[in-house]
Each structure stands twice: as structure tokens, then as C-alpha cells.
Amino acid sequence: MKRIDSPEDxxxxxxxxxxxxxxxxxxxxxxxxxxxxxxxxxxVLEAIKAELERQGLVETVNVKETGCLGFCEQGxxxxxxxxxxxxxxxxxxxxxxxxxxxxxxxEVVERLLYKDPATGKVARRLDEIPFYRHQVxxxxxxxxxIDPKSINDYIALGGYEALAKALFKMTPEDVIEEIKRAxxxxxxxxxxxxxxxxxxxxxxxxxxxxxxxxCDEGDPGAFMDRSLMEGNPHSVLEGxxxxxxxxGAGEGFVYVRExxxxxxxxxxxxxxQAEEYGLLGENILGSGFxxxxxxxxxxxxxxxxxxxxxxxxxxxxxxxxxxxxVHTAVKGVWGRxxxxxxxxxxxxxxxxxxxxxxxxxxxxxxxxxxxAIFSLVGKVNNTGLVEVPMGITLRDLIYKIGGGIKDGxxxxxxxxxxxxxxxxxxxxxxxxxDFDELNRVGSMMGSGGMVVMDEDTCMVDAARxxxxxxxxxxxxxxxxxxxxxxxxxxxxxDICEGKGVEEDVMxxxxxxxxxxxxxxxxxxTTAANPVLTSLKYFRDEWDQHLKAKRCPAKACKALVNYYxxxxxxxxxxxxxxxxxxxxILGGVEQVHWIEQDKCVKCGSCYEACRFNAIVKLSGExxxxxxxxxxxxxxxxxxx
Amino acid sequence: xxxxxxxRVKAHxxxxxxxxxxxxxxxxxxxxxxxxxxxxxxxxxxxxxxxxWLPMEMLLEVSKQLKVPLxxxxxxxxxxxxxxxTPRGRHLVRVCMGTACKVRGATNILEKIxxxxxxxxxxxxxxxxxxxxxxxCAGCCALGPVITVDGEYxxxxxxxxxxxxxxxxx
Ligand code: SF4
Ligand code: SF4
Ligand code: FES
Ligand code: FES
Numbered sequence: 157m158k159r160i161d162s163p164e165d166x167x168x169x170x171x172x173x174x175x176x177x178x179x180x181x182x183x184x185x186x187x188x189x190x191x192x193x194x195x196x197x198x199x200v201l202e203a204i205k206a207e208l209e210r211q212g213l214v215e216t217v218n219v220k221e222t223g224c225l226g227f228c229e230q231g232x233x234x235x236x237x238x239x240x241x242x243x244x245x246x247x248x249x250x251x252x253x254x255x256x257x258x259x260x261x262x263e264v265v266e267r268l269l270y271k272d273p274a275t276g277k278v279a280r281r282l283d284e285i286p287f288y289r290h291q292v293x294x295x296x297x298x299x300x301x302i303d304p305k306s307i308n309d310y311i312a313l314g315g316y317e318a319l320a321k322a323l324f325k326m327t328p329e330d331v332i333e334e335i336k337r338a339x340x341x342x343x344x345x346x347x348x349x350x351x352x353x354x355x356x357x358x359x360x361x362x363x364x365x366x367x368x369x370x371c372d373e374g375d376p377g378a379f380m381d382r383s384l385m386e387g388n389p390h391s392v393l394e395g396x397x398x399x400x401x402x403x404g405a406g407e408g409f410v411y412v413r414e415x416x417x418x419x420x421x422x423x424x425x426x427x428x429q430a431e432e433y434g435l436l437g438e439n440i441l442g443s444g445f446x447x448x449x450x451x452x453x454x455x456x457x458x459x460x461x462x463x464x465x466x467x468x469x470x471x472x473x474x475x476x477x478x479x480x481x482v483h484t485a486v487k488g489v490w491g492r493x494x495x496x497x498x499x500x501x502x503x504x505x506x507x508x509x510x511x512x513x514x515x516x517x518x519x520x521x522x523x524x525x526x527x528a529i530f531s532l533v534g535k536v537n538n539t540g541l542v543e544v545p546m547g548i549t550l551r552d553l554i555y556k557i558g559g560g561i562k563d564g565x566x567x568x569x570x571x572x573x574x575x576x577x578x579x580x581x582x583x584x585x586x587x588x589x590d591f592d593e594l595n596r597v598g599s600m601m602g603s604g605g606m607v608v609m610d611e612d613t614c615m616v617d618a619a620r621x622x623x624x625x626x627x628x629x630x631x632x633x634x635x636x637x638x639x640x641x642x643x644x645x646x647x648x649x650d651i652c653e654g655k656g657v658e659e660d661v662m663x664x665x666x667x668x669x670x671x672x673x674x675x676x677x678x679x680x681t682t683a684a685n686p687v688l689t690s691l692k693y694f695r696d697e698w699d700q701h702l703k704a705k706r707c708p709a710k711a712c713k714a715l716v717n718y719y720x721x722x723x724x725x726x727x728x729x730x731x732x733x734x735x736x737x738x739x740i741l742g743g744v745e746q747v748h749w750i751e752q753d754k755c756v757k758c759g760s761c762y763e764a765c766r767f768n769a770i771v772k773l774s775g776e777x778x779x780x781x782x783x784x785x786x787x788x789x790x791x792x793x794x795x
Numbered sequence: 796x797x798x799x800x801x802x803r804v805k806a807h808x809x810x811x812x813x814x815x816x817x818x819x820x821x822x823x824x825x826x827x828x829x830x831x832x833x834x835x836x837x838x839x840x841x842x843x844x845x846x847x848w849l850p851m852e853m854l855l856e857v858s859k860q861l862k863v864p865l866x867x868x869x870x871x872x873x874x875x876x877x878x879x880x881t882p883r884g885r886h887l888v889r890v891c892m893g894t895a896c897k898v899r900g901a902t903n904i905l906e907k908i909x910x911x912x913x914x915x916x917x918x919x920x921x922x923x924x925x926x927x928x929x930x931x932c933a934g935c936c937a938l939g940p941v942i943t944v945d946g947e948y949x950x951x952x953x954x955x956x957x958x959x960x961x962x963x964x965x
Contacts, residue, residue, distance in 0.1 A: 191935040194948030228937040376893025376932040414840075414877045415934055417946065453840050456876030458931060472833035473867070474874045531936055533895035539937040571894060605936075607894045621897055625931065631874075734955060736910050758910075759903045760954050 191228030223387020344498030375574025378605030395505030520546035573602030576682035578689030637680030706775025731761035895936035
């Protein structure tokens with residue numbers, strides 16, 4: 157690779173790459189991001205390559221390995237350009253048909269297209285799919301067109317143009333001013349205005365400063381940072397370099413959590429390529445600006461995502477929070493001014509510099525500009541990553557994009573913001589989602605995890621889940637958090653086991669308050685949010701657990717029993733074979749039943765039964781089993 | 796071949812370490828990171844990845860060569876989940892217990908695996924074949940419940956598929 161020494165050279169390279177693209181042939185983009193890989197996309201990729209080879213098409217058809225498009229549930233996913241045909245749930249066996257039909261003849265393979273389960277309509281292109289139709293995707297759209305391992309792909313699409321603009325046409329103050337005017341708020345969850353944070357670091361005394369990418373999204377149920385980092389690492393890197401220039405930092409860090417090996421690999425590779433082109437390192441693009449970037453891997457600790465803890469980890473110490481009497485923006489890594497932002501915040505920077513603050517402010521709401529990326533997961537039909545303008549209502553998100561609740565069940569709540577957020581009940585479905593509105597109902601944006609829960613989720617159990625999660629993750633440094641979580645966990649576990657008493661609610665509230673006021677870091681101060689919102693909006697469910705010792709959602713193990721309805725049992729023996737304790741009695745022609753004292757309530761039989769004969773009971777007596785031999789059942793298909 | 800797959804191959808090839816070579820092994824990695832104290836976690840991660848656990852001798856060497864107190868090395872090795880001070884099994888099974896997986900039945904999956912392998916969380920089977928751990932989010936929540944074995948992902952796991960998945964790893 158030849159160094160690029162000026163913006164003109166960069167432009168020249170871009171033109172060359174683009175003209176090559178134009179004369180270009182058919183391209184098959186296969187998603188090789190974590191989700192699709194989990195579903196077998198590597199085998200699909202290999203099958204496609206082998207098929208092209210077999211048909212002698214290696215020279216005429218491009219195969220591209222790209223990042224995540226968000227609809228991972230329907231993976232493995234591939235698309236064929238320039239026709240823009242999208243195939244989902246592709247299997248290796250489909251390779252032959254895809255090549256001979258679509259690539260050679262230009263016909264679509266009907267069965268691989270997306271079919272709307274509600275209307276039965278098939279969609280050829282992305283924007284015909286309801287999941288995508290309502291999205292606006294400035295950050296994620298390019299994932300499909302870029303091989304994350306190729307800097308040329310990024311440059312051809314206008315990459316590093318923003319960097320050139322910032323370095324040559326703007327002063328650092330101009331850049332900060334532009335970000336401030338754009339009203340970009342921190343995408344890591346807090347929603348603090350990015351421009352102001354940058355300014356603080358820029359103005360802080362000292363000539364050694366740092367900029368940091370936080371890719372330690374520890375919230376369970378959230379994976380947007382991973383997709384962006386895996387799919388388009390250069391966009392994050394470009395944002396970081398621009399930030400370094402604006403803030404006056406000479407060095408940047410990218411902190412990637414342990415669970416994301418592919419993200420770490422792709423950003424490391426991106427850094428190397430950018431260095432080779434001279435877009436990173438000494439005298440960037442001939443501007444005189446020097447900047448270097450290092451990747452730090454996390455080692456698995458939730459609390460390390462907190463800014464001061466993360467900075468400790470970068471220093472090589474353990475990732476524990478420290479008191480922030482002085483902001484990390486002023487006193488961060490090695491006591492020097494350090495500006496830490498989330499992956500999505502950095503990725504937004506090139507877009508804002510290139511398109512201008514006005515463009516950015518036009519998307520979203522007055523208070524929260526731009527788009528938000530959510531991971532819409534849990535009990536919705538279309539799970540995946542969605543990018544939407546801020547201010548979209550929860551209802552649109554869940555029903556229009558998410559396609560409604562799975563299996564026709566009833567919506568109960570949506571959990572946003574991870575362990576620091578809360579549950580939002582049905583009455584707020586029309587709430588426009590942005591930073592402030594979510595705070596207003598006791599939850600928060602967080603990094604953008606959105607877990608939909610249906611009638612089968614117990615809200616007390618869900619609150620307990622977060623407390624137990626945090627109990628394990630708390631660093632234990634300060635008492636309110638350490639001890640508070642321990643007591644909360646004990647109480648909630650008791651309630652879920654039917655051992656709760658009514659006074660517990662008072663104690664819970666008291667502890668929650670103390671933790672909020674007296675914990676050191678955000679983990680402790682926000683830990684009680686899920687519990688408090690659960691208590692506030694689902695008080696009835698709490699009462700049922702406390703008074704009637706009943707779990708209405710039938711989720712709390714200690715409070716449910718499994719029971720086989722004799723009328724529905726087909727004596728297929730499926731459940732009997734699955735039962736680990738031999739608690740199920742019955743035979744080939746004999747209605748089955750469960751011996752309650754042997755049952756460990758593992759739920760295997762419930763999952764295995766194909767006739768819905770097994771039901772869960774909570775707080776009701778269990779009917780006695782039918783006397784032996786009273787109801788012989790003939791197997792289906794028998795004579 | 797994708798990088799994820801490459802990593803899997805490596806996990807299968809883990810060899811027992813020869814302790815007399817520890818100093819040399821540690822030195823190679825420490826040198827690569829330029830004897831930089833702030834790279835302590837990164838050095839340990841590399842060692843953990845290659846040997847699947849961190850014997851005491853190794854921690855001592857790291858402390859000596861990087862010139863960080865042993866207490867700090869030990870503190871880090873015990874604080875983070877990625878590190879293990881006891882040998883792990885040949886295959887590392889991790890069950891995602893994140894919210895998205897939890898609402899889709901991760902608890903049942905974990906319990907099933909515990910029953911099949913006859914071990915608790917954070918334990919290794921007596922034959923050294925599997926170690927069982929949990930993680931908070933594997934990063935593909937859309938496919939929950941998710942488990943990973945040696946870094947290979949399995950999505951939409953059902954309790955009755957557990958045996959089949961584990962059978963693939965001998
Ligand atoms: S609030 Fe919890 S996690 Fe945060 S410092 Fe205190 S003990 Fe540690
Ligand atoms: S819940 Fe589990 S233990 Fe109980 S009867 Fe069903 S399969 Fe057997
Ligand atoms: S991982 Fe392929 S679409 Fe998300
Ligand atoms: S919660 Fe299990 S993969 Fe995210």
C-alpha cells in the first residue's frame with residue numbers, strides 16, 4: 157500500500173476505486189458476523205465459493221464477507237448486487253441454485269426470499285421487508301456494502317473524507333462547535349452532550365491527552381456495539397481520529413470486551429491498514445497531526461465498562477471504579493485528561509462532520525438528535541438490531557418493526573437500559589423513545605438493549621434476575637452496593653420462592669434509596685431501578701407472590717407444578733423419555749401423569765410435549781391422576 | 796476461513812505446558828508488548844488463551860519480568876472472569892445467562908447441561924472433557940438462548956438438543 161499524503165491523493169484513490177467498482181461484476185455479500193456465523197454462514201460462504209469455482213465463475217463474480225445487517229434471526233443472510241436481492245436462512249445446499257439461477261440467469265429463488273409471516277408477501281429488497289421499512293440507518297446501512305477487513309471498501313464509499321475535511325478545512329474549535337450544534341448526546345447511555353465533554357477535555361490543563369472508545373457493552377441483551385465494530389470498524393476509527401484532533405490528543409485507546417473476539421480482530425486490522433495508508437500515525441494526510449491508537453482487550457468484568465474503571469484497566473490495574481471528585485475528562489488515564497465515548501458516539505462523528513450539524517438535527521427529536529440503535533430482543537417476532545430516529549414510539553418499534561409478540565401472546569413489559577434501566581408497562585407504549593422520555597418513566601436509554609417480555613415472564617423474577625446479576629458483578633468496594641445487593645437478592649429470592657412477607661416491600665424501598673444516594677459508581681446508584689419499576693408498575697404481581705404464594709406468570713420454579721391433562725395426553729411417551737428423574741408414569745397405551753414428589757420442575761416435559769397436554773399450575777391444587785388403565789389411548793395413525 | 800473458526804481449531808490443539816519453559820514462554824509475550832506494565836492484562840490474556848489456565852509459576856514469571864508486584868498480578872488474575880487459576884477442561888462450554896436469553900429459557904438450558912455433564916457451574920468434568928461457565932451476553936441475543944463451546948456459537952438451543960450439541964465435542 158502506498159501512503160496517502162494529501163486530501164487530493166485520497167480523492168484520487170477514491171475515484172480509482174469507484175471507477176473500478178462501476179465496471180464491476182455481480183457481487184455476492186455473505187454476512188460473516190457473529191450471529192450469522194452461529195447459524196452456519198461460514199459453510200454457506202464456502203459452498204458458494206466452491207460452486208462458483210465449479211461453474212468457472214470465479215473471475216466474473218465477487219464474493220464479499222460483510223458485517224451484520226441486524227436481522228440476524230433470519231440468518232445466514234446474503235445479498236446479491238447490483239440487483240439487490242436479499243436471501244435469508246440460506247443453507248449450503250442452496251448454493252448451486254443461487255449461482256445457476258440468480259447469478260447466471262438473473263432469476264430469484266423464491267423460497268429464499270423473506271416472507272412476511274403476517275401477510276405472506278415476499279420481499280425481494282430490504283426496504284420491502286417490514287422490519288427494515290420503518291428504519292433509518294445512517295450508521296448500520298453500510299455494513300452490507302463493506303468488507304470490514306478492507307479499507308478500500310470504506311474509502312470507496314466516502315470513508316476518511318470527513319477526516320480530511322476536519323484536518324484541512326476546520327480548526328479543532330470548529331469541529332467541537334459542529335458537534336455541539338449537532339446536539340449529539342453520548343450513546344453509551346448517559347446521554348451527556350458529546351461536544352461539551354470534548355470541550356472540557358480540550359480545555360483541561362496538560363499537553364498529553366487521550367481519547368478512548370468504549371466497546372465494553374456489558375448490558376445483557378445488547379449487542380449493537382459489537383455489530384458496528386465488527387461490520388464497520390473504520391467508521392469508529394475515523395471518528396476517533398477526528399476526536400483526537402479536536403481535543404488535542406495524541407493517543408487513542410479502543411477497549412473491547414472479552415466476549416467480542418471478532419470485533420477486536422477487525423478493529424486491530426483496521427488500525428494497521430489506516431497506518432499503512434498514513435491515515436493514522438505521523439503527519440496524517442500531510443497535515444502535521446500525529447495520532448496513534450492501541451487496542452486493549454477486556455477480561456470479563458461488567459463493572460469495567462464504567463468510565464473510571466475502564467481507565468484503570470487501560471493502565472493495567474484492575475478495572476474497579478474510583479471516586480470521581482474530578483471528572484475523567486480532566487483527570488483520567490494516568491491522571492491525564494481523557495475523553496471516553498461509546499462506539500456509536502464515535503461512529504456518528506464522521507457523519508456529522510461530512511453532512512453538517514443541521515442534517516443531524518433533522519433526524520430525531522428536539523432534545524435528542526440523530527438515530528438510536530436498539531437491540532430488539534426477547535419475545536418479539538422479529539428480533540434483531542434496529543436503527544431508528546429518536547422519538548419513535550415503543551409501539552411502532554415493537555409492533556411495526558418487531559412484528560408484535562411471539563406466538564400471539566400478550567405484551568407485558570419492555571425492559572430498556574439493562575441493569576440500570578427499568579421495566580416499562582403497556583400503558584406507556586405510546587411513549588416516544590429518547591433519552592429524556594425514558595428517564596421520565598423511571599427507565600433509561602442505556603446502551604440500547606430492549607428486551608420485550610410477554611405474559612410468561614414474571615416481573616418479580618425479572619427484577620431478581622438483575623439483582624443477582626449485579627450482585628455477581630459488583631466490585632464490592634463500597635458498602636451500600638455490596639451489602640445492599642446482598643440483602644435485596646435474599647429478599648427477592650425469598651419472594652420468588654413463596655417465602656416473602658409483606659414488610660419486605662418496605663425494606664426493599666429503603667435499601668433502594670440508600671443505594672441510590674450512597675454508592676460510588678453508576679452500578680450501585682442505578683441498581684435498584686429494575687426493582688423499583690417492577691414494584692411500581694406490577695405491584696399486583698408482587699402481592700400475589702407475597703399473599704397468595706402464587707406466580708401469575710408461572711415462571712417462579714418454587715411456585716409452579718407440572719400437570720398432564722389426561723384428555724389431551726396422547727401417550728406418545730415423549731415427555732417420559734425426557735424426564736431426568738423418572739417422575740412421569742404411563743405407557744404406550746396409557747395416559748401419563750407426573751409423580752409430584754419426584755418432579756424437580758425442570759420443564760423438559762413441558763417443552764417436549766407436542767400436544768400441549770402438559771400445563772403449569774401455580775397456587776392451585778393438583779388434580780389426582782386418573783386410575784391406572786382407565787383411559788387407554790391409541791397412538792395417532794394406529795388402526 | 797473466518798477468524799472465528801481459526802480460533803476453534805486452536806482451542807482443540809491446546810497442549811499441556813512444560814513448566815521448565817515457563818520463563819521462555821512468558822518472555823516471548825512480555826517482549827512483544829515491550830515490557831510495558833500497562834499491558835499486564837493483555838499479557839495474561841494471551842497466556843490464558845494459549846494454555847487455558849494460569850499456573851502459579853506463570854504468574855510469578857509475569858510479575859518478575861514485567862516488574863509488577865505479585866499481589867497485583869494475582870489481584871487481576873482473580874478479579875476477571877476470563878482467567879482461571881485451575882486447569883480448564885478440553886472444551887469450554889459457556890451458557891449465556893443474559894436477559895434476552897433468560898426470557899427465552901436459558902435457565903432450563905443451564906440446568907440441563909448441568910444434569911448431562913453432572914457438574915455445577917464453574918466446574919470441570921472428572922474426565923477433563925468439559926468446563927462449564929456462564930456469561931452475561933454472548934452478543935447474539937437475537938438467537939437466544941445461546942451457548943458457546945470453544946468460542947463456537949449455538950443459537951436457539953432447546954433442552955432436548957443439548958446432548959446432540961455436546962456430542963460434537965469429543
Ligand atoms: S457501586 Fe458497586 S460496583 Fe460500583 S464501586 Fe460500589 S461496590 Fe463497586
Ligand atoms: S418437569 Fe422435569 S422432572 Fe418434572 S415431570 Fe417434567 S420432565 Fe420430569
Ligand atoms: S449477524 Fe448476520 S445479519 Fe446479524
Ligand atoms: S443475552 Fe444471551 S446473547 Fe445476549
